[in-house]
Amino acid sequence: MQIVLFWIFASLMLLFAALTVTLRNPVSCALSLVMTFLALAALFVTLDAFFIGIIQVLVYTGAVMVLFLFIIMLLDLRNEKVRPFNLAAWAGGGLVSIGFLGLLIRVIHTLPGFAFEKPPLSQTGSNDIEAVGWTLFRFFNLPFQIIGVLLLVATVGVVLLSKKEIK
Amino acid sequence: MTPTLADYLLVSGILFTIGLTGVMLRRNIIIIFMGLELMLNASNLSLVAFSRYHLTAVGLPNYSGQVLVFFIITVAAAEVAVGLAIIVALYRARQTTHVEDLNSMKF
Numbered sequence: 001m002q003i004v005l006f007w008i009f010a011s012l013m014l015l016f017a018a019l020t021v022t023l024r025n026p027v028s029c030a031l032s033l034v035m036t037f038l039a040l041a042a043l044f045v046t047l048d049a050f051f052i053g054i055i056q057v058l059v060y061t062g063a064v065m066v067l068f069l070f071i072i073m074l075l076d077l078r079n080e081k082v083r084p085f086n087l088a089a090w091a092g093g094g095l096v097s098i099g100f101l102g103l104l105i106r107v108i109h110t111l112p113g114f115a116f117e118k119p120p121l122s123q124t125g126s127n128d129i130e131a132v133g134w135t136l137f138r139f140f141n142l143p144f145q146i147i148g149v150l151l152l153v154a155t156v157g158v159v160l161l162s163k164k165e166i167k
Numbered sequence: 168m169t170p171t172l173a174d175y176l177l178v179s180g181i182l183f184t185i186g187l188t189g190v191m192l193r194r195n196i197i198i199i200f201m202g203l204e205l206m207l208n209a210s211n212l213s214l215v216a217f218s219r220y221h222l223t224a225v226g227l228p229n230y231s232g233q234v235l236v237f238f239i240i241t242v243a244a245a246e247v248a249v250g251l252a253i254i255v256a257l258y259r260a261r262q263t264t265h266v267e268d269l270n271s272m273k274f
Binding site: 002003006007010013014017018020021026029030033036037040043044046047048049051052055056059060063064067068071072074075077083089090092093094096097100101104105108109114115116117118119120121122123131132134135136139140143147150151154155157158161162 | 168169170171172173174175176177178180181182183184185186187188189191192193194195197198200201202204205208211212215216218219220222225226227228230231233234236237238240241242243244245246247248249251252253254255256258264265267
C-alpha cells in the first residue's frame with residue numbers, strides 16, 4: 001500500500017516538475033510548481049515528517065508561490081515569443097543533465113548502503129512537532145537566531161530594492 | 168512492502184536534474200528561478216529521507232535532518248523575496264526578463 005502511494009506521488013511530482021520547466025506560459029509554470037510542492041509535501045508525510053510537510057504547504061505553496069504569481073502579474077508577462085534555436089546551448093545543457101543523472105543513478109544503485117527498507121519506529125504516532133522543536137532549540141539555538149537576523153536583513157533589503165529610486 | 172532509501176534518493180535526484188535542466192536551458196529569468204526552487208526541494212527530500220531511514224538509538228527519526236530542512240526552507244523564502252525584488256528592479260531598468268537581452272556584461 002505504502003509503495004503504491006509513494007510511486008503515485010513521486011510520478012505526479014516528477015510530471016509536474018517536468019511541466020514547470022517546459023511550458024511556455026509563466027502562469028502555467030507557476031501553477032505546475034504549486035502541484036509539485038503539494039506532491040512533495042505528501043512525500044514528506046510518507047516519511048513521517050508531518051511538521052515539515054505542513055511547513056512545505058504553508059511556506060512554499062502558500063507564501064512563495066503567491067509571491068511568484070504576484071510578480072508575474074506585476075510584470076505582465078505573456079507567452080514567450082519563439083526565439084532562434086541555439087543548438088550548442090541545448091546540446092551542452094542536455095549533455096550535462098544526462099551525464100549528471102546517469103552518474104547519480106549509477107552511484108545510488110552500486111552503493112550497498114542505500115537498498116534497505118524503512119525501519120519501524122519505536123513509537124508510532126509520536127509528537128513530531130515537539131521533537132523537531134526540542135532539537136531546534138536545544139542543539140540549533142544559535143543558527144536559529146542567525147536565521148532571524150537573516151530574515152530581517154532580507155526584509156530591509158527587499159524594501160530598499162523596491163523603492164523607485166535608490167539615492 | 169515499503170519503498171527503500173534508494174527509491175527516495177532516485178526520485179530526489181531526478182527532481183534535481185529537472186531543476187538543473189530548467190536553469191541551464193530556459194531563457195526566462197523567472198523560470199530559471201523556479202528551477203532553483205526545484206533543486207532546493209530535491210535536496211530537502213533527500214535530507215528528510217536520510218533522517219527517516221537512519222534512526223537514532225531510541226528508534227526515532229534523526230530530527231537534526233528535519234531541522235536542517237526547516238533552515239533551508241527559511242533561507243529559500245528569504246532568497247525568493249530578494250531575488251524577485253531584483254527581477255522587478257531589472258524589469259524596471261530594461262523592460263525584459265529574457266536573459267539573452269541582458270548582455271551588457273557579456274565578453
